[in-house]
Amino acid sequence: METAELLPSRRLARWHLALPLLAVLVLLLSTSATQRLDFWLHDTFIRLMPVTPPDDLAIVAIDEKSLEALGRWPWPRHRHASLIDRLDEAGAGPIALDILFTEPSENGHDDRLLAEAMERHGNVILPLHIFPGDSDMPLREFLPTARLTRAAAALGHVHAELDDDGIARTLFRRQGLGEATWPSLADAVAMQAGIQRQAPAATEQAAPYVNVRSHRVHVPFTPTGAIPRFSYIDVLKGRVPDSRLAGRTLFVGHTAAGFGDVLPTPLSGRGNPLTGVEFHANTYAAMARNRLIQPVSLWPVAATGIGIILLITLAFPRMRPTRTLLLSVGLTALPLLLSALTMRWLQLWMPPSAPAVVAALAFPLWTAERLALLTHFLNRQLDALGHERNVPTSELADTAPARLLEHLKELLGARDGWLVTEGQAVRGQSPVTTHQFQQPGKWQHEATTSRVRFHRNGAWHELGLVWPASGTDDARRAYLDRLPLHAGSAHAVIKTSRERLSRRIQRVHAAALNLAGMRRFIGTGFERMPDGVIVTDALGVIEFVNGRVADWFGTPRESLQGMPLPRLLAGSVPHTTPPSGTRNWRDAVLSVLTGGTPLTAELSLGQRTLLFHLTPFGRSPWRQPGLIANFSDITDLRERQRQYREAIDFISHDMRSPLVSQLALLDQLQRENRHAAPETLGQIARLARRSYELAEEFVQLARAEDLTEKRFYECELLTIAENAVDAVQQQAQSREIRIELEGEEDLWLQGNAELLERAVINLLTNALQYSPESTEVAVTVEKAGGYGIVAVADQGPGIAPEDQPLVFQRFRRQQNQEMGAPHGAGLGLAFVQTVAERHGGTVDLVSTEGRGATFRLYLPLEP
Known part of the structure; x- marks a missing residue:
């Protein structure tokens, strides 16, 4: 598939x-x-497609019979003249005399007789040859003697090409030194016979000593013996009737065995090669039948x-x-x-x-x-399936006994333990050398020990746990009694095949079993999850739902499967509204499907509050992604938050209001100077003010922790710093401390200006509290990258290196300043850090003891 x-x-x-x-x-x-x-x-x-020779083609063979009758070669040239005269008398057509006459004869009279016979016939074609005169000499064209050349009707080269296997299959129809001047012998004969007007034109030129060849063709051959053959001596003696010679195109050349040039051909092979004259006659036959083959x-x-x-x-x-x-x-x-x-x-x-x-x-x-x-x-x-084995789906029986001992000790809090395999101690030492076990796999409990004997992997094991002196409780013992440790004394032996395919089949079978177990494990895990889970397809239709969702929504699982998720959210959840920015649940689900941005919302389901998280679920590369929805029960969390808010409300109202009234009364008593000494009234006022400040810090920190982006708006950083400086200016003047403010304008960000201003005030207040009188506090506002930075630097005693990592923790103060500076709750810098984190920024500290401290507040700016 x-x-x-x-x-x-x-x-x-x-x-x-x-x-x-x-x-x-x-x-x-x-x-x-x-x-x-x-x-x-x-x-x-070539053998399957032989050429039928033309009827007017014949070979005059210089064969063994002729050599025996006329003597050894070379014959005198007047004898060739006699042959030409005999053929002329018989009315023969073109005669290709495939004999080289490159040197004058010893008897010049013979050359004259041959030339005169050629001129009388008027259609005799002679061969030429191109080869080096000596081994170290360049190529030369060996033409017939001048007298014979003038008497010849045409000249043609007699070169055939041998391929790498030594077989003659091709020839060049044009060849010569410097230029392909000379046609092949067959082309010259064909032009004289009127078969073709002229040989293919020469196209290349080179140096005079370069053999230029062109128009290569493959020669198809005639069947052996298909071209008529006459013995030279029979023609010369008139034994061949004129009727058989009249009008024929004749090729005259050597055919005697071991004499002259021989060429292996596709038809004859090396065992019965063709002679040169037969090769050229075959070439002429193919030319006459228009069967010469051009290589592509x-x-x-x-x-x-x-x-x-x-x-x-x-x-x-x-x-x-x-x-x-x-x-x-x-x-x-x-x-x-x-x-x-x-x-x-x-x-x-x-x-x-x-x-x-x-x-x-x-x-x-x-x-x-x-x-x-x-x-x-x-x-x-x-x-991949092998990697899946890392998922903990193995049975308890697969756990090694030694690892089982360690896990049980860790889980149950045993003081010690032992493991004995086949009588050999593996871990610890049994307190009893010999012990009678009633039943394999059944735990036996004593006051401070519990032990069991079980069989696994072909061996017997004894495992024991040592409890503290007080023993153990019934819950631990009941847990041990339910553990299935005994695997039986008989076990199947699975033979592993040595054949590769069989081994792979076994691996696939084992992987399939492992995958089935893994699916059961995952299915059980989803069912037992404390959260509800829903998986939908690309259309938002529910495909999978676990039992937790069915219980919370009070709807059978069969009814939930196949139900569109927007319908479930809109119809089955009372008092639920879609998230902000969407008109209904259909738009909310569609936005997650199309935009891919996760969605988080709260749902009220009767007395239960659920946190609903919806995110795209790409199940496979080739299928459209669906959705996965997670429902978490946050009812208890919301209840704790409610109690937390009530505590904040109590502190902010019930605690601050009496303190404010107390301060007002004490101020009045101080003005009227009744029944109380001024020192006493001042001390009461300081204590009351400190209580108020403590409550104020606590309230501000709670507000900062509850800050969300819904309370953000556009604000300018330098303005925030200026307002903070104005707020502490009176406190600075009372201690004759100057506050110098420098900064860049138009540094805009999305945030809560009120809490940001309060954070800068906290930094300034700390700087004023710990700075000596008549010093300076520097406030700078600048931009670095995509962040705006508010820096507050004082000239105080600085902070010790060991205290610096703790300054942003709640209720932490500098230990070396506990007795020398105004006391605080230790919430001011924690508030600053909380505000910075809620705005997506951070705060840091640079301080050298004795040289002051610099706090920098980093806030992300708008693009």
Whole structure:
């Protein structure tokens, strides 16, 4: 079964298939790796498509019979003149005299007789040869003698090309030094016979000593013996009737074994090679039948291979293995068929081996790729399942006895313990050497010990716990009695196969069992969670719900599954309103689905208060994300908050009001000077004021802790600092302390200006309290990065390094200042830190003992 998780790997596998095939194609085309195979296919096609020679073609053979009758070679040239005259009398057509006459004869009279016979016939073609005169000499063109050249109707080169395997398959229709001047002998004969007007034109030029060749063609051959052959001596003696010679195009040359040039060909091979005259006669026959084969360039072959690769890449991933095999076989045969058809009907030779080899390699490569992909996927899944084993789903019976002992000691608070395996002490020492156990797996409890004997992993174990002197309670003993430790004395032995596939099957089976256990573990965990959990699909429809939600909402689980979440929130929850910024629960759920931003709200469900948290839930890369909703019961928390607020209200009203009245009365008594000494009244006033300040600090800290962004608004930082300085100016003047304020304007932020101002006042108050008289307190407001900084620096005694980490804690004061400065509650700096954190900022301290202290308040500014 396919899954979306496999799709990226499958697309990648296509490239894994295409790239190696393309690399193989490039390698084959750029090297001669498949050359021998191409030669074999070429020769096979040639043998299957022989050329029928024209009726007017024949060979006059200088054979063994002629050599025996006329003597050894070379013969005098007047004898060749006699042959030409005989053929002229018989009415023969063009005569290709495939004999080299590059040197004058010893008897000049013979050259004249041969030239005159050639001129009488008027259609005799002579060969030329290009080769070096000596081994260390450059190439030369060896033409017939000047007299014979003038008498010849045409000249043609007699060079055939041998491929790397030594077989003659091709020739160049033009060849020469410096320029491809000379046509092949067959081309020269064809022009004289009127088959073609002229040989292909020469196109290249080079240095005079460079052999320039052009217009290479492949020669298809006639069947052996298909071209008529007459013995030289029989023609010369008139034994061949004129009717058999009249009008024929004749090639005269050596055919005797071991004599003259011989060329292995696709038809004859090395065992029965053709002579040069037979090769050129076959070339002429192919030319007359318009069957010369032109080699194609590299690009059509490459295009064929690339087309096959594209077809394979597109088709293989969509097909079954059997069909891919058939397609691979078909695509392997396609280049062969295409090459044979182009050779037969278009006279073009396209080497088919490279595309065919690529197509043949496609199936095993694709099969290997699929197996590798399958193996990779299987290993990946097995590894993933192996990692899942880290989830604690194992049974108690899987815990090692030694670890079990340590866990029980830690959980139950045992003083000590012991473990004995097969009579050998592993941990601790049993207080009793021998002990009779009534039943395996059943705990036996005594005053200060508890022990059990159980069987596991093929061995017997004794485990004991030592309690404190007072013993243990019944709850611990009942817990131990419920522990299933005994696994039985018989256990199954599972044989592991050595075969690789079987081992993987066993691993998959074990992983499946582990996954099933893990699902049970997770399912049980969700059911027993103290919170309610709901999982929805991409449409907000409930797919999973645990029992806690069903109990709280008073709705059966079967009814909840399939219900849209907005309907549950809007209809089943009394006295509930959607979060701020949304008109209804449908908009709230939709905003989480579309925007991906988690949502938190409170729900009132009868007497219960629930904290509702909704967040996107991406279950898998190929499926639309759904939602996961969590309901936490915060009824007790809200009750504690209510009590906390009541305490704040009590302190702020019931505690402060009498103190204010007391201060007013004492002020009146002090003014009227009745029944109390001024010193007493002043001391009472200071104590009352201190009580008031304590309550005020406590109230301000509570307000800061209860601060949320709902109470934020736009405010300017320098204005806040100026207001704070104005608030403490009278206190500073009473101690003759100057407050210097410098800062940047237009530093705006979202915050609560009242609490921020109070935080700066606390910093200034501390600075004034701990600064000597007639000193200076510096207040600076500046910007650094995205933060605004309010710094308050005094010239006081500073703070000891050991006290600095504690200054922001509640009810903490500098120990060295307890007796020398006004007492406080230790809540002022805690208030400053709370206000900074509620605004997303922080506060820090830089102080050197004896050199004052600097507090910096960092607040994030608006962009």
